[in-house]
Amino acid sequence: MKSKDILLLLKMVSLEQSSHANEPHQYSVRALAQATGISKSELNQALNRCIHVGLVARDRPTNLPRVNRRALLGFLREGIKYVFPASLGPVVRGIPTAFAAPTLVGKVMSAGDLLPVWPDAKATDMGQGVEPLCKAVPAAAAQDEKxxxxxxxxxxxxxGRPREAKVASDMLKQEFSV
Incomplete structure (x- = not known):
């Protein structure tokens, strides 16, 4: 499993929840590559890896790939911090993430004054840099609010520490409608 696989899976969850989710062109390799910033060949490999491990299955009537949300949620809750750990780095300009992102503001509190951000020279916020899951994350997130x-x-x-991780995990469960 690679970090790009997680970006792809989360983008697919976002697409599945959108009003246009049943349109086959939304799941074309070209559309997914454009939306995620992952090359078409890497995207195809990521999709095959996810199918192989059971995080994606083909929908019988449409043959479109569908995320196994329950399995993905289990992996994100229990394994993501071990497989793709994150740490705070130097102060940089960037896009707020984790508890600094709009979705978690006011739900969990930071122990420090600096907010975690994905490094992005075009952003206006300053904070401690957090290496995103993959380089394409900031651009992909800028295109899709979900x-x-x-x-x-x-x-x-x-x-996060256990409390922050639980709040985020519970919110993910709600977002995944699992």
Whole structure:
């Protein structure tokens, strides 16, 4: 499993919840590559890896790939922080993530003054840099508000202590409708 696989899965969850989710062109390799910033060949490999491990299955009537949300939620709750750990780095300009993202503001509190951010030279917020799951995360999150919310919740699990991780995990469960 690679970090790009998680980005792809979260984008697919976002698409499945959108009003246009049943349109086959939304799941084309080209559309997913454009939406995630992952190359078409890497995207195809990621999808195959996810199918192999049971995080994605083909929908029988449409043959479209569908995320096994229950399995993904289990992995995100219990394994993401060990497989793709995160730590706070130097102060940089960036996009708020984890408990600094709009979805978690006011739900959990930071122990420090600096907010966690994904490094992005074009952003206006300053905070401690957090390496995103993959380089494509900031650009992909900027295009899709739902994806941004999911990625921020995942970062809260990756970065947070047990209480913060539980709040984020519960919110992810609600978002996944599991």
């Amino acid at each position: 994806l941004y919310k999911l990625l921020a919740l995942v970062d809260a699990i990756r970065l």
